[in-house]
Amino acid sequence: MEPMKDYTPQELSQLLQTRQFRTLREIFEEYNIVDLAALVDRMPVDEITALFKILPKDKGAELLSYLDPDILEDLTNNFTVAQIGGLLEHLFIDDLSDILSELPDELVKKVLSSATPEQRSDINALLSYKENSCGSIMSIDVVTLNVGDSVKEAMAAIKKQGKMAETINWCYIVEPKGKLIGYVSLKDILFAKDDAMIEELIDYDVPHVKTEDDQEKAAKLISKYDITAIPVTDLEGILLGIITVDDVLDVVTEEATEDIQKMAAIIPLEDSYVETGIFPMFKSRITWLLVLMISATFTGSIINANNHLLVHITSLAIFIPMLMDTAGNAGSQSSTMVIRGIVVDDMGVKDFVKILWKELRVSFLAGSVLFIVNTLRIGLFMPEVGWTLALVVSATVFIIITLANLVGGLLPLLALAMKQDPAAMASPLITTVIDAVSLTVYFMIAAAVL
Amino acid sequence: MENKLTFLELEQLVKDRRYQAIRDAFDYYNLVDLTNHVENLDLNEILLLFKILRKDITAEIFTYLSSEKQEDIITSFTGPQIAGMLENLYTDDIVDFLEEMPANVVKHILTNATAEQRAEINLLLSYPEDSAGSIMTTDFVELKASDTVKKSIQKIKQQGKVAETISYCYVVDINRVLVGSIKLRDILFADEDELISDLMDTDIVCVATTDDQEHTAALIRKYDVSVLPVVNNESRLIGVITADDIIDVITEETTEDIQKMAAVIPTSDSYLRTGVLEMTKSRIAWLLVLMVSATFTGLIIQGYEVQLASIPALAAAIPMIMSTGGNAGCQSSTMVIRGIAIDHMRIKDFGLVLWKELRVSLGIGLVLFVVNFFRLWIFMPSDTLMTDLVISLTLFLTVILANLTGGILPLVALVFKQDPAAMASPLITTIVDALALIIYFNLAMAFLGNLM
Numbered sequence: 001m002e003p004m005k006d007y008t009p010q011e012l013s014q015l016l017q018t019r020q021f022r023t024l025r026e027i028f029e030e031y032n033i034v035d036l037a038a039l040v041d042r043m044p045v046d047e048i049t050a051l052f053k054i055l056p057k058d059k060g061a062e063l064l065s066y067l068d069p070d071i072l073e074d075l076t077n078n079f080t081v082a083q084i085g086g087l088l089e090h091l092f093i094d095d096l097s098d099i100l101s102e103l104p105d106e107l108v109k110k111v112l113s114s115a116t117p118e119q120r121s122d123i124n125a126l127l128s129y130k131e132n133s134c135g136s137i138m139s140i141d142v143v144t145l146n147v148g149d150s151v152k153e154a155m156a157a158i159k160k161q162g163k164m165a166e167t168i169n170w171c172y173i174v175e176p177k178g179k180l181i182g183y184v185s186l187k188d189i190l191f192a193k194d195d196a197m198i199e200e201l202i203d204y205d206v207p208h209v210k211t212e213d214d215q216e217k218a219a220k221l222i223s224k225y226d227i228t229a230i231p232v233t234d235l236e237g238i239l240l241g242i243i244t245v246d247d248v249l250d251v252v253t254e255e256a257t258e259d260i261q262k263m264a265a266i267i268p269l270e271d272s273y274v275e276t277g278i279f280p281m282f283k284s285r286i287t288w289l290l291v292l293m294i295s296a297t298f299t300g301s302i303i304n305a306n307n308h309l310l311v312h313i314t315s316l317a318i319f320i321p322m323l324m325d326t327a328g329n330a331g332s333q334s335s336t337m338v339i340r341g342i343v344v345d346d347m348g349v350k351d352f353v354k355i356l357w358k359e360l361r362v363s364f365l366a367g368s369v370l371f372i373v374n375t376l377r378i379g380l381f382m383p384e385v386g387w388t389l390a391l392v393v394s395a396t397v398f399i400i401i402t403l404a405n406l407v408g409g410l411l412p413l414l415a416l417a418m419k420q421d422p423a424a425m426a427s428p429l430i431t432t433v434i435d436a437v438s439l440t441v442y443f444m445i446a447a448a449v450l
Numbered sequence: 451m452e453n454k455l456t457f458l459e460l461e462q463l464v465k466d467r468r469y470q471a472i473r474d475a476f477d478y479y480n481l482v483d484l485t486n487h488v489e490n491l492d493l494n495e496i497l498l499l500f501k502i503l504r505k506d507i508t509a510e511i512f513t514y515l516s517s518e519k520q521e522d523i524i525t526s527f528t529g530p531q532i533a534g535m536l537e538n539l540y541t542d543d544i545v546d547f548l549e550e551m552p553a554n555v556v557k558h559i560l561t562n563a564t565a566e567q568r569a570e571i572n573l574l575l576s577y578p579e580d581s582a583g584s585i586m587t588t589d590f591v592e593l594k595a596s597d598t599v600k601k602s603i604q605k606i607k608q609q610g611k612v613a614e615t616i617s618y619c620y621v622v623d624i625n626r627v628l629v630g631s632i633k634l635r636d637i638l639f640a641d642e643d644e645l646i647s648d649l650m651d652t653d654i655v656c657v658a659t660t661d662d663q664e665h666t667a668a669l670i671r672k673y674d675v676s677v678l679p680v681v682n683n684e685s686r687l688i689g690v691i692t693a694d695d696i697i698d699v700i701t702e703e704t705t706e707d708i709q710k711m712a713a714v715i716p717t718s719d720s721y722l723r724t725g726v727l728e729m730t731k732s733r734i735a736w737l738l739v740l741m742v743s744a745t746f747t748g749l750i751i752q753g754y755e756v757q758l759a760s761i762p763a764l765a766a767a768i769p770m771i772m773s774t775g776g777n778a779g780c781q782s783s784t785m786v787i788r789g790i791a792i793d794h795m796r797i798k799d800f801g802l803v804l805w806k807e808l809r810v811s812l813g814i815g816l817v818l819f820v821v822n823f824f825r826l827w828i829f830m831p832s833d834t835l836m837t838d839l840v841i842s843l844t845l846f847l848t849v850i851l852a853n854l855t856g857g858i859l860p861l862v863a864l865v866f867k868q869d870p871a872a873m874a875s876p877l878i879t880t881i882v883d884a885l886a887l888i889i890y891f892n893l894a895m896a897f898l899g900n901l902m
Binding site for chain 2: 030031032034035155158159162163167168169186187190191203204205207219222223224225226227228244245246248249250252253256257259260261263264265266269272273274278279281282285286288289290292293294296297299300301303304307310311314315317318319320321322324325326328329330332333335336337338340341344345347351354355358361362365366369370373374377381382397401428431432435439
């Protein structure tokens with residue numbers, strides 16, 4: 001159902017070269033700008049520059065915000081200061097600051113010199129917020145109304161401010177000094193009588209975020225309160241901007257990727273797999289591999305210390321991989337579920353006992369099943385091992401499953417209590433801890449029974 | 451706006467029967483926050499609350515309550531009460547909660563719905579789970595191309611009361627085929643006598659009712675829109691999906707992927723709400739499969755028992771080699787699985803993935819080789835240098851194998867129309883384990899044969 005099968009980049013180039021500007025303008029009027037940007041991305045930079053000359057400024061600005069960052073750089077180089085100025089007027093401030101954050105310093109200067117003083121201060125304000133903070137993704141183009149407005153006055157204000165605002169579906173009520181006190185939905189204003197007062201429509205309990213809050217908080221609140229936009233204030237409650245649901249979708253996806261990467265012992269990457277170079281990819285992976293490999297010295301020492309057992313009963317070594325994998329898998333299961341519970345369902349240290357109790361019961365059930373199946377498996381496939389050793393191995397499985405589930409379930413909570421990221425407590429780290437514990441348990445039981 | 455009403459305050463208001471104060475509170479404070487309190491009230495108190503509050507407010511509170519509470523309330527409701535509630539709910543919200551109710555309660559509810567509502571509910575219930583049809587709402591604003599701006603504003607005022615969103619309106623022809631979309635903003639800012647056909651956008655991005663909800667989420671993200679229309683196979687407009695519903699979709703799908711990647715069969719409820727038996731079922735299957743398949747690694751070691759007995763240092767390194775291989779494989783599979791889910795990586799990228807993983811793993815393998823060699827040399831002085839070399843070399847090869855397996859298996863899964871996320875670390879670990887051990891023992895026999 002995606003449109004835009006109608007044109008190719010070559011055809012657009014062709015139209016440009018044969019100076020069919022009207023047709024081009026019509027195409028840009030008719031088709032979705034996101035699809036068109038994907039086509040323009042594949043045109044030569046000189047042609048793109050020419051294209052911007054013939055497109056209406058507002059279309060050009062829209063196109064600019066969807067182009068590939070690399071092309072953007074060449075393009076800004078080609079533009080004259082006046083051209084940039086013309087485009088700037090039609091860009092939303094948050095799109096502009098997104099574009100700027102992709103450009104090298106000297107080009108940022110070039111762009112900023114073409115902006116009006118007012119735009120410049122807005123851009124600087126956005127650029128100075130910490131990465132991933134609500135301030136950095138908010139748009140400052142927001143509709144504000146006064147408590148004393150009538151519905152008619154409000155509609156006039158919306159029409160005036162709405163041209164540049166990112167959304168007009170929500171209007172915010174501010175005091176003369178800019179303090180946010182409430183909000184009204186456009187729907188309510190539209191359905192009210194002309195002579196009604198805005199005051200009667202205001203909702204005073206406004207979910208909102210502060211500029212330095214993490215962007216994840218905005219995503220959470222928007223999802224929790226089922227709203228399509230959330231206002232952003234400074235520490236004093238002065239309204240500074242707005243974050244809309246479409247901005248937040250990208251945040252949600254990015255944060256999920258980051259969490260998944262952390263859980264797989266990867267230091268989160270900025271770019272997609274295909275776009276990431278070999279060296280950044282190498283760096284993001286090597287750290288944890290090294291840490292985990294070196295910490296495996298423990299498991300090595302444990303085996304070394306029990307060498308006499310291994311030499312004595314050579315079959316013991318056979319089950320080391322299985323024990324470690326099973327414990328690792330169980331620990332990864334429980335840690336994953338608890339980490340996700342913390343992220344999505346607001347689980348916290350207060351749920352310590354509930355998690356402990358649930359993991360204990362799950363371990364008991366899962367451990368019993370694995371105990372039985374493992375004993376049968378060894379008895380059937382490896383008859384020369386003997387039933388005694390089979391039972392020792394199965395008992396070890398039962399105990400380490402319980403330990404693995406408890407460690408996996410509780411370590412993320414511990415991380416939370418120590419203000420660390422629970423996702424970093426995921427399977428690889430837990431596996432290392434559990435590996436050492438499982439081997440110790442294994443050799444202790446073996447020494448006692450055999 | 452910072453101070454919120456506490457639970458105790460609300461409970462006191464209800465106990466004291468201070469109706470006006472309660473109504474004011476529900477007008478003033480955010481309903482999502484209040485619902486958290488309502489959730490903790492006794493059923494009788496909730497029923498009392500529902501009697502004194504406005505219908506639209508109780509309907510909204512109802513959608514935020516847990517399914518247990520919803521069931522309790524619905525079963526204590528009379529027929530007319532249910533009908534009143536249904537009238538004030540969006541169709542997609544009705545369907546959401548019906549899906550959680552036992553069959554007899556669903557029947558009780560449906561008998562109290564109007565014929566029109568019943569038809570809409572049944573329609574939504576009939577779409578496959580996770581399809582665009584199952585998450586859409588049928589309450590939206592519909593315009594004609596020949597409408598003037600003035601007429602449209604009237605229509606919006608009429609239809610908008612029940613519509614989930616009015617920020618986008620959709621234009622259909624006489625056969626209800628979707629022909630355009632228009633932002634409310636563009637209608638409001640236009641002159642009264644302008645025609646919708648001149649203002650509407652005809653290049654429409656839409657989804658089919660049977661499309662996967664993940665595809666819907668991808669489109670909404672790609673086109674930066676807050677609403678997406680849903681059409682049937684005759685291109686007729688059936689419903690709309692709003693971006694805030696998509697956040698839930700993304701979160702759900704991510705949780706599902708993460709669970710699959712951790713060898714958990716996805717659970718439908720949150721951790722705390724999932725019962726012990728269900729939790730065990732979601733975990734035991736993969737644990738069993740992986741444990742039984744570990745028979746391979748066991749058999750491989752069994753085959754080399756003699757060699758292990760003659761050089762004890764060999765056994766000591768097995769866990770390190772296996773967990774490093776597992777971690778490396780898990781890293782590459784995670785990156786490729788995520789690339790498939792978000793950046794549309796497909797089997798066409800096979801060469802690219804292979805080449806990238808090969809180069810990355812050479813770098814990683816080399817660093818690990820060197821560090822491991824010195825680690826053994828310092829911490830395990832009793833090993834011979836040749837043993838250290840064999841272990842480090844095995845590590846080098848294992849990492850390369852693990853990265854390649856981890857990177858490629860998810861793509862292969864895609865070719866066989868399997869879920870790439872299911873190809874994640876645990877399965878890859880099992881494969882890499884077996885390969886690593888075979889390399890290990892063969893290297894050991896080749897280089898250390900004289901010691902055995």
